[in-house]
Amino acid sequence: MRFYDLIFLAFSTLVRYPLRTLMLLIATSIGVMAVILLTAVGEGARDYITGEFRDMGTNLLIVIPGKNETSGGGSPADLAGVAPRDLTVEDAISLRQIEAIKNIAPIVIGETPAQFNGLERSVPIIGTTPSFLAVRKWEMATGNFLPGVTLDRSPPVCVIGKEVESELFGKNKAIGQWLRVGDRRCRVTGIIGTEGRAVGIDAQKVVVMPVSLATALFNRPSLFRIGIEARNTWEMEQIKKDIIRIIKKRHQGKEDITVIRQDSVMKSFDNIFNVLTMALGSIASISLFVAGILIMNVMLVAVSQRQAEIGLLKAIGAKNNQINHLFITEAIILSGSGALLGLVLGHTVTQILKVAFPTFNFLPPLWASFVSLLVALISGVVFGLLPARRAAKLDPVIALSGNK
Amino acid sequence: MINLENLCRHFEVGNQVVRALDEVDLVINKKEYVSIMGVSGSGKSTLLNILGLLDTPTSGDYVLSGINTSKMNDDEMAHIRSTKIGFVFQSFHLIPRLTAAENVEMPMVLSGLNPKERQEKVDNALARVSLTDRSDHRPEQLSGGQRQRVAIARSIVMEPDVLLADEPTGNLDSSSSKEIIKLIEELNQGGLTLVVVTHDKDLGRRSNRLIELLDGKIINDNQN
Ligand SMILES: Nc1ncnc2c1ncn2[C@@H]1O[C@H](COP(=O)(O)OP(=O)(O)OP(=O)(O)O)[C@@H](O)[C@H]1O
Numbered sequence: 001m002r003f004y005d006l007i008f009l010a011f012s013t014l015v016r017y018p019l020r021t022l023m024l025l026i027a028t029s030i031g032v033m034a035v036i037l038l039t040a041v042g043e044g045a046r047d048y049i050t051g052e053f054r055d056m057g058t059n060l061l062i063v064i065p066g067k068n069e070t071s072g073g074g075s076p077a078d079l080a081g082v083a084p085r086d087l088t089v090e091d092a093i094s095l096r097q098i099e100a101i102k103n104i105a106p107i108v109i110g111e112t113p114a115q116f117n118g119l120e121r122s123v124p125i126i127g128t129t130p131s132f133l134a135v136r137k138w139e140m141a142t143g144n145f146l147p148g149v150t151l152d153r154s155p156p157v158c159v160i161g162k163e164v165e166s167e168l169f170g171k172n173k174a175i176g177q178w179l180r181v182g183d184r185r186c187r188v189t190g191i192i193g194t195e196g197r198a199v200g201i202d203a204q205k206v207v208v209m210p211v212s213l214a215t216a217l218f219n220r221p222s223l224f225r226i227g228i229e230a231r232n233t234w235e236m237e238q239i240k241k242d243i244i245r246i247i248k249k250r251h252q253g254k255e256d257i258t259v260i261r262q263d264s265v266m267k268s269f270d271n272i273f274n275v276l277t278m279a280l281g282s283i284a285s286i287s288l289f290v291a292g293i294l295i296m297n298v299m300l301v302a303v304s305q306r307q308a309e310i311g312l313l314k315a316i317g318a319k320n321n322q323i324n325h326l327f328i329t330e331a332i333i334l335s336g337s338g339a340l341l342g343l344v345l346g347h348t349v350t351q352i353l354k355v356a357f358p359t360f361n362f363l364p365p366l367w368a369s370f371v372s373l374l375v376a377l378i379s380g381v382v383f384g385l386l387p388a389r390r391a392a393k394l395d396p397v398i399a400l401s402g403n404k
Numbered sequence: 405m406i407n408l409e410n411l412c413r414h415f416e417v418g419n420q421v422v423r424a425l426d427e428v429d430l431v432i433n434k435k436e437y438v439s440i441m442g443v444s445g446s447g448k449s450t451l452l453n454i455l456g457l458l459d460t461p462t463s464g465d466y467v468l469s470g471i472n473t474s475k476m477n478d479d480e481m482a483h484i485r486s487t488k489i490g491f492v493f494q495s496f497h498l499i500p501r502l503t504a505a506e507n508v509e510m511p512m513v514l515s516g517l518n519p520k521e522r523q524e525k526v527d528n529a530l531a532r533v534s535l536t537d538r539s540d541h542r543p544e545q546l547s548g549g550q551r552q553r554v555a556i557a558r559s560i561v562m563e564p565d566v567l568l569a570d571e572p573t574g575n576l577d578s579s580s581s582k583e584i585i586k587l588i589e590e591l592n593q594g595g596l597t598l599v600v601v602t603h604d605k606d607l608g609r610r611s612n613r614l615i616e617l618l619d620g621k622i623i624n625d626n627q628n
Pocket residue numbers: 415416417422423424442443444445446447448449450451
């Protein structure tokens with residue numbers, strides 16, 4: 001039997017029973033659509049999370065006070081029972097000696113009331129240096145970001161987020177005004193343009209001031225962390241070692257900091273979300289197998305309904321294999337076109353969701369389309385096998401006398 | 405060309421054995437026109453099914469054109485059915501979703517003939533049964549007599565040696581029956597061996613040879 005004859009014959013039966021065909025198409029397409037949608041959500045989540053990191057620039061190291069894992073036998077300081085020291089501005093200054101470092105941004109965070117002209121609101125504070133702008137890739141809407149500030153110089157200046165500007169200053173011009181923050185005063189030198197978040201703080205709600213001003217304001221010398229930008233990626237491991245060495249020396253030989261590489265954190269998240277996406281895809285694939293079982297059942301019924309036809313085909317010379325191929329072809333056409341329909345539906349719905357939820361990026365991965373198509377086809381073959389064999393093995397005399 | 409020797413076909417129903425065919429010896433020559441008659445349950449259809457290789461005997465030999473069929477596998481039997489045997493059934497057995505032409509084409513589709521040759525043979529076969537103008541009609545759009553003519557066109561399209569017809573007029577009114585009988589007799593005159601199972605005594609008498617079965621045995625075998 002020729003290939004196109006096989007296709008034509010299989011197709012003619014599918015057209016002959018439109019309701020049955022439609023049902024099976026829907027079952028398969030829902031399965032494929034589920035795979036596309038769930039993987040799109042997983043991949044979107046991955047993109048959302050890693051995107052947060054991507055915005056922060058490359059070559060980034062973060063120094064965090066405290067260390068979780070115990071380092072082997074423990075240093076003499078451990079035995080002496082010296083409490084871990086805070087990370088201080090002086091620690092940050094000491095890191096300047098590392099040539100390979102491009103920017104050092106110490107970060108202090110806190111919350112305090114800010115006041116202007118009788119209006120008051122509680123604002124999150126970030127105390128840092130101008131390097132912060134480079135490290136976090138923030139942008140200014142107007143004005144300058146902490147002019148004249150360095151690690152050891154803290155003129156009373158600050159920049160504010162857009163929301164702080166509108167709530168405290170209203171229609172007044174904010175730049176040049178003195179803002180009261182806690183028991184200190186600082187002159188506003190700029191407005192932040194960025195709309196993202198950094199260290200969990202919304203850029204539109206924040207007041208950013210020099211690091212020493214912030215430590216004085218909160219009366220606490222400890223840094224929340226130190227952001228460090230390396231000149232080159234290949235120097236990062238060395239920088240990491242140098243930071244630990246220098247801080248350890250300053251902290252009486254106690255290794256009480258953790259240095260993490262931005263890119264390795266991002267990679268871990270990437271991996272976690274890839275696994276998540278695949279898990280979601282596999283769960284959705286189960287519905288493809290359910291569709292396959294449905295195809296099998298319906299085809300088994302079809303075989304008994306079409307006994308007379310099968311008997312006739314045998315009487316006019318059909319070999320058992322030809323009957324077998326005919327039914328398998330039907331199953332493959334069913335599952336294949338169901339899968340294609342599912343792909344179209346899945347990607348259409350994804351586009352609709354993108355419009356409906358613009359903040360979340362739905363990204364159906366390419367492999368999901370291929371894999372779901374493949375799984376659908378395989379389940380078509382596998383679940384078509386049993387009905388096809390049953391049809392092929394029918395006794396022609398009994399089949400001919402069967403129902404028409 | 406057909407040679408049955410000591411052929412039995414038994415069915416086991418429960419613990420009872422039904423002897424549908426019991427030690428049948430039969431020789432049918434090329435171009436013969438044979439009618440098979442007998443009461444219901446006498447084994448006529450069983451005999452025809454065995455002649456058509458749709459069924460296999462329990463014991464005994466069936467030699468067709470010099471080939472012993474008892475050792476054939478399913479595929480070999482399918483090949484013989486495809487090339488040497490034509491079937492006509494009481495209930496036509498057309499495929500409902502296909503047109504008359506497509507139904508006639510079916511045996512050639514299965515044998516893998518190329519579409520150009522197929523088209524020509526379909527046209528010839530439909531012309532032979534005077535249904536050229538109905539080639540695009542589906543079975544449900546045809547009368548019983550026309551359906552049986554489509555079935556006959558299908559049975560001869562592969563140019564078989566023998567045509568087996570099991571009560572071909574059983575579902576037809578008398579005028580359609582006459583047409584069908586005339587048609588298959590013409591085919592027989594053209595050289596086709598013809599074996600017809602029938603209940604119709606007139607039809608039986610028209611043939612060259614009348615075989616009567618009873619309880620799986622041949623009780624009469626008369627040349628007319
Ligand atoms: N598959 C089967 N299983 C059991 N018994 C069968 C089977 N097929 C036929 N028989 C029996 O074999 C005998 C002959 O049946 P067959 O169909 O050949 O009769 P027939 O002469 O064609 O009758 P009718 O004129 O009614 O068509 C009957 O007794 C029937 O019950």
